[in-house]
Amino acid sequence: MELLRFATAGSVDDGKSTLIGRLLYDTKSIFQDQLEAVERTSIQMGSEYVNLALLTDGLRAEREQGITIDVAYRYFATPKRKFIIADTPGHVQYTRNMVTGASTADLAVVLVDVRNGVVEQSRRHAFISTLLRIPHLVVCVNKMDLVGYDEAAFEAVKAQFREFAMKLDVSDLTFIPVSALHGDNVVERSPNMPWYQGPSLLHHLEEVHIASDRNLIDARFPVQYVLRPYSDEFHDYRGFAGTVAGGVLKPGDPVVVLPSGFSSTIASIDTFDGPVDEAFPPMSVTVRLTDDIDVSRGDMLCRPHNQPHVGQDIDAMVCWMSEKASLTPGLKLSIKHTTRSARVLVKDLQYRLDVNTLHREEGADRLGLNDIGRVTLRTTQPLFFDEYRRNRTTGSFVLVDEATMATVGAGMIIGPAS
Amino acid sequence: MAYELSNLRELEAESIHIIREVAAEFEHPGMLFSGGKDSIVMLRLAEKAFWPCKIPFPVVHVDTGHNFPEVIEYRDRRVAELGIRLVVGSVQDDIDAGRAVEETGPRASRNRLQTTTLLRTIAEGRFDAVFGGARRDEDKARAKERVFSFRDEFGQWDPKNQRPELWSLYNGRIRRGEHIRVFPISNWTELDIWQYVADEDIDLPSIYYAHQRRVFERDGMWIADTPYVTLGSNETIVEKQVRFRTVGDASCTGAVASAADSIDKVIAEISASRITERGATRADDRISEAGMEDRKKEGYF
Numbered sequence: 001m002e003l004l005r006f007a008t009a010g011s012v013d014d015g016k017s018t019l020i021g022r023l024l025y026d027t028k029s030i031f032q033d034q035l036e037a038v039e040r041t042s043i044q045m046g047s048e049y050v051n052l053a054l055l056t057d058g059l060r061a062e063r064e065q066g067i068t069i070d071v072a073y074r075y076f077a078t079p080k081r082k083f084i085i086a087d088t089p090g091h092v093q094y095t096r097n098m099v100t101g102a103s104t105a106d107l108a109v110v111l112v113d114v115r116n117g118v119v120e121q122s123r124r125h126a127f128i129s130t131l132l133r134i135p136h137l138v139v140c141v142n143k144m145d146l147v148g149y150d151e152a153a154f155e156a157v158k159a160q161f162r163e164f165a166m167k168l169d170v171s172d173l174t175f176i177p178v179s180a181l182h183g184d185n186v187v188e189r190s191p192n193m194p195w196y197q198g199p200s201l202l203h204h205l206e207e208v209h210i211a212s213d214r215n216l217i218d219a220r221f222p223v224q225y226v227l228r229p230y231s232d233e234f235h236d237y238r239g240f241a242g243t244v245a246g247g248v249l250k251p252g253d254p255v256v257v258l259p260s261g262f263s264s265t266i267a268s269i270d271t272f273d274g275p276v277d278e279a280f281p282p283m284s285v286t287v288r289l290t291d292d293i294d295v296s297r298g299d300m301l302c303r304p305h306n307q308p309h310v311g312q313d314i315d316a317m318v319c320w321m322s323e324k325a326s327l328t329p330g331l332k333l334s335i336k337h338t339t340r341s342a343r344v345l346v347k348d349l350q351y352r353l354d355v356n357t358l359h360r361e362e363g364a365d366r367l368g369l370n371d372i373g374r375v376t377l378r379t380t381q382p383l384f385f386d387e388y389r390r391n392r393t394t395g396s397f398v399l400v401d402e403a404t405m406a407t408v409g410a411g412m413i414i415g416p417a418s
Numbered sequence: 419m420a421y422e423l424s425n426l427r428e429l430e431a432e433s434i435h436i437i438r439e440v441a442a443e444f445e446h447p448g449m450l451f452s453g454g455k456d457s458i459v460m461l462r463l464a465e466k467a468f469w470p471c472k473i474p475f476p477v478v479h480v481d482t483g484h485n486f487p488e489v490i491e492y493r494d495r496r497v498a499e500l501g502i503r504l505v506v507g508s509v510q511d512d513i514d515a516g517r518a519v520e521e522t523g524p525r526a527s528r529n530r531l532q533t534t535t536l537l538r539t540i541a542e543g544r545f546d547a548v549f550g551g552a553r554r555d556e557d558k559a560r561a562k563e564r565v566f567s568f569r570d571e572f573g574q575w576d577p578k579n580q581r582p583e584l585w586s587l588y589n590g591r592i593r594r595g596e597h598i599r600v601f602p603i604s605n606w607t608e609l610d611i612w613q614y615v616a617d618e619d620i621d622l623p624s625i626y627y628a629h630q631r632r633v634f635e636r637d638g639m640w641i642a643d644t645p646y647v648t649l650g651s652n653e654t655i656v657e658k659q660v661r662f663r664t665v666g667d668a669s670c671t672g673a674v675a676s677a678a679d680s681i682d683k684v685i686a687e688i689s690a691s692r693i694t695e696r697g698a699t700r701a702d703d704r705i706s707e708a709g710m711e712d713r714k715k716e717g718y719f
Contacts, residue, residue, distance in 0.1 A: 001424055001425045002422060002423075002424070002425060003423075003425040003428045003429070032693050033693050070562050070577070070580065071562070072558070072561045072562055073554045073561055073604070073605065074555075074561065075554070075555045075605075075607045077607075077609070081425075082425040082607075082610075084605060096582055097582075099582075099584070100582045100583060100584050103584040103585045104584075104585060104586075211420055211421060211422045214421070216421055224435070224438050224439065224442060225438045225441060225442045225468075227468060227469075227470070227471050228471070229470045229471045229472075231470070233470070234470045237470060239470075241438055241467070241468075242438075243431065243434075243435045243586070248421065270469075271466070271469075272465065272466035272469040273466075280421040282423070282428065282431050282432070282435075282586075283423065283427075283431050284430075284431040284432075284434035284435050284438070284467070286469075297442050321582050334591070336587050336589065337587075339439075339442070392585065393585065393586070396584070396585045396587065397587065398582075398584060398585075398587045398589060400589055400591055405589070405591035405592060405593060406581055406589075407581040407582045407583070407584075407589045410582065410584045
């Protein structure tokens with residue numbers, strides 16, 4: 001059984017919580033005691049109906065304010081797949097939470113109210129999904145019951161969204177007309193919309209092909225930890241533990257170690273359960289080499305004729321996540337990229353992006369909380385990186401404030417700075 | 419060949435990545451171990467992460483003194499097998515020293531006192547990272563917690579001020595006196611744990627499988643007759659076939675009536691269950707709607 005991680009963004013008004021509640025309820029993933037607790041709380045709060053949003057809004061502050069503040073992870077399974085939902089808030093002041101939830105998602109569900117069409121919030125959600133390179137985007141055109149399940153209303157929203165999506169780099173776009181409240185096309189195909197020939201949302205989630213979304217071409221193995229047992233049984237053992245970040249590794253493959261440039265060959269790929277014939281993302285394995293060469297944490301193994309960029313000057317899109325400080329040129333931070341950490345200087349802020357209109361504000365002098373912009377960075381040590389669009393693991397980094405140690409930025413690499 | 423990993427292998431790879439990351443970046447990690455199934459799976463994942471090396475950090479047990487003997491026996495056997503160090507933080511020591519005050523009455527539990535002992539053990543052991551076997555599907559406050567969960571110098575969790583956590587990049591930077599709680603099995607569900615136990619043929623303490631036990635009913639749960647509980651006037655001991663879905667302090671962990679005496683039967687039973695494991699078996703979580711959030715803010719694990 002495969003695992004599919006998907007992100008949803010939105011607020012109570014879009015019916016996002018109702019949609020998730022519906023998926024969980026109809027797949028029998030809500031438990032009796034959880035439902036009873038939600039019913040009790042709904043009554044205490046004076047609500048006339050069982051508020052399924054309370055299932056996901058777990059923090060006291062969220063219940064008090066009736067909004068989703070943080071990313072909540074929810075789990076359900078069908079006989080075909082196991083699902084992890086990253087449920088994120090929709091308002092612009094929580095863009096950083098949306099970016100966080102999107103960073104690990106294979107698929108994004110964007111909700112559009114059929115009566116309102118494509119509004120600012122839906123555009124922002126779609127943009128963030130594509131910025132984070134979520135491979136599959138599903139637009140649920142919701143509240144179809146309120147327009148009499150009218151095909152023309154659905155088609156109008158679809159056309160409107162497609163026009164906007166031309167500006168984005170969307171690889172797989174699917175539209176589904178739904179009524180989350182009544183369950184139309186959520187789990188089962190709806191008899192109310194015979195004109196719709198596509199799958200229900202759940203059916204799509206079960207069937208969408210995700211195995212090929214991972215980069216299986218460019219072999220990348222960031223060394224995480226060196227294993228040296230110093231025991232009689234494993235006297236000369238030296239293994240390099242890590243998670244495969246790209247490509248397929250096999251014993252006998254020639255490799256180059258970065259940054260040293262030494263060449264060697266993979267002697268074996270070990271796991272607790274025995275050696276394996278090949279390793280691919282996101283497997284955690286231990287690689288042994290045929291030569292006794294110096295390799296340590298932060299180094300990277302790759303193929304001699306397929307190497308990542310090696311450099312200290314990087315162009316990237318950065319989402320700024322600190323409410324206390326702004327990102328301005330001249331700022332120094334820590335950077336964590338794969339298993340490598342360094343210091344970094346913000347050399348230039350090229351533009352700030354209006355996440356609603358995609359307009360580039362060229363003269364911007366800073367990025368504040370939730371702002372996204374294109375920056376040029378210089379690191380104290382070379383990083384081994386790929387374009388984020390080519391590899392989400394070797395193309396991403398986080399920025400850490402050196403005084404507070406808080407995570408203040410998330411970056412997606414565009415390429416080496418020119 | 420299709421390059422696909424099964425659900426369990428993907429979760430396993432993620433957990434191993436997290437555990438290795440902590441070993442690489444922290445000076446004094448420790449792994450909480452209660453003898454419950456989640457910490458047993460977590461310990462197995464640590465064993466896998468470092469093979470053929472030994473696990474490079476000690477196991478930490480916060481001992482309420484209200485234990486099931488089968489669980490303590492299991493703990494000691496496993497620690498010996500792995501050849502690793504065991505650090506025990508004793509709640510009784512804190513009560514004896516006056517740092518914690520025993521609750522009184524028939525519902526007295528040492529659940530809340532564990533926080534004092536846990537924080538003292540972390541400080542004394544100078545642990546800068548402490549692994550816990552919590553899962554996000556257990557509770558709605560846990561559903562919001564990071565894999566690397568920052569704790570200030572008082573051990574407190576601040577749910578409104580959590581560090582953003584993206585991709586598989588974990589921020590373990592802290593200042594002196596602060597620490598990180600690390601939850602490598604955050605994304606596992608109860609069923610995942612049981613399926614993994616079955617796949618890997620992992621040995622569990624016998625109390626997880628159906629057995630005859632002297633129990634009494636309290637709040638719809640079957641509580642074991644142990645020296646640590648006081649019976650109420652209308653509570654009577656009966657002998658029943660039960661098993662435990664979670665293992666915690668013996669005074670507040672309930673058993674469920676069950677005939678599931680093998681792993682396959684347990685999986686079948688859980689797959690059909692309509693009640694969460696904590697809802698079914700944990701009196702400590704029923705304190706209030708936000709019971710877990712409030713305890714976590716104080717430093718509970």
